[in-house]
Amino acid sequence: MSPNTYLDYDTCAACGGRCCKRHAGALFPSDIKGQMYDGLVKLLSTGMYQIDWYDKNPMMSFEELRGYTITLQTGELKRVESRAPKAMAYYIRPAHVETRGAVFDHSGGKTGTCVFWDAEKGCTSPSKPAQCRVLKPNPEDTTKCHYPNPIFGYLGSNRALGLMWWQHRETIRRAGRHFE
Numbered sequence: 001m002s003p004n005t006y007l008d009y010d011t012c013a014a015c016g017g018r019c020c021k022r023h024a025g026a027l028f029p030s031d032i033k034g035q036m037y038d039g040l041v042k043l044l045s046t047g048m049y050q051i052d053w054y055d056k057n058p059m060m061s062f063e064e065l066r067g068y069t070i071t072l073q074t075g076e077l078k079r080v081e082s083r084a085p086k087a088m089a090y091y092i093r094p095a096h097v098e099t100r101g102a103v104f105d106h107s108g109g110k111t112g113t114c115v116f117w118d119a120e121k122g123c124t125s126p127s128k129p130a131q132c133r134v135l136k137p138n139p140e141d142t143t144k145c146h147y148p149n150p151i152f153g154y155l156g157s158n159r160a161l162g163l164m165w166w167q168h169r170e171t172i173r174r175a176g177r178h179f180e
C-alpha cells in the first residue's frame with residue numbers, strides 16, 4: 001500500500017463518517033484499470049458511480065502558479081483569483097444517495113451521502129477511491145481531517161479533481177453519454 005494512504009479505521013469508526021455523509025470521495029485516474037473508456041463504462045454500469053464536474057477550466061494561469069509557489073515556499077497563502085472561462089472538468093465519484101440514478105450529477109456546493117456509506121458497517125466500497133485513501137484522519141478533531149497534498153487546499157477539492165482528470169474529460173463525457 002502506498003505510503004500516502006491513510007486508513008485509520010478506529011478514528012473513522014468513532015467519527016461516524018462525517019466526510020462520507022457530506023460528499024463522496026472521488027476516484028483518481030489511477031483508480032481505473034485498463035482502457036479508460038471501458039473502465040469508466042464498467043463502473044457507471046453498476047449504478048454506483050456518477051460523473052461530477054468542476055465548472056471552469058481548472059488549468060492554472062502563470063499568476064496562479066506563482067502564487068502557489070510562494071504559498072509552498074513561505075507557508076503564507078497567496079491565492080490568486082482564477083479568471084478561467086466556463087468548462088466541464090469532469091471527474092468520477094461514487095453516486096450520492098440523494099441523486100442516485102442520474103449519471104451526470106453536478107454536486108456544486110450541495111452535500112450528498114456516498115452510496116457506499118453504511119451507518120453500521122462504515123465504508124462498504126470494494127475499492128476505496130483514491131481521494132478517500134489520501135484524506136488524512138485527525139484523531140484530535142474530525143472537523144480537521146485534511147489532504148496532505150497541498151494542491152487540494154490551494155485549489156479546492158473540485159478544481160484539483162478537474163485538473164487531475166482534465167486530459168480524460170472527453171472520454172468521461174462519452175462514457176456518460178453511453179447511458180443516455
Ligand code: SF4
Binds near residue numbers: 011017019142145
Ligand atoms: S476521514 Fe475524518 S471525517 Fe472522514 S470518517 Fe474519517 S475521521 Fe471522519
Ligand code: SF4
Binds near residue numbers: 025094116122124
Ligand atoms: S467510498 Fe467509502 S470512504 Fe469514500 S466517501 Fe464513500 S463511504 Fe466514504
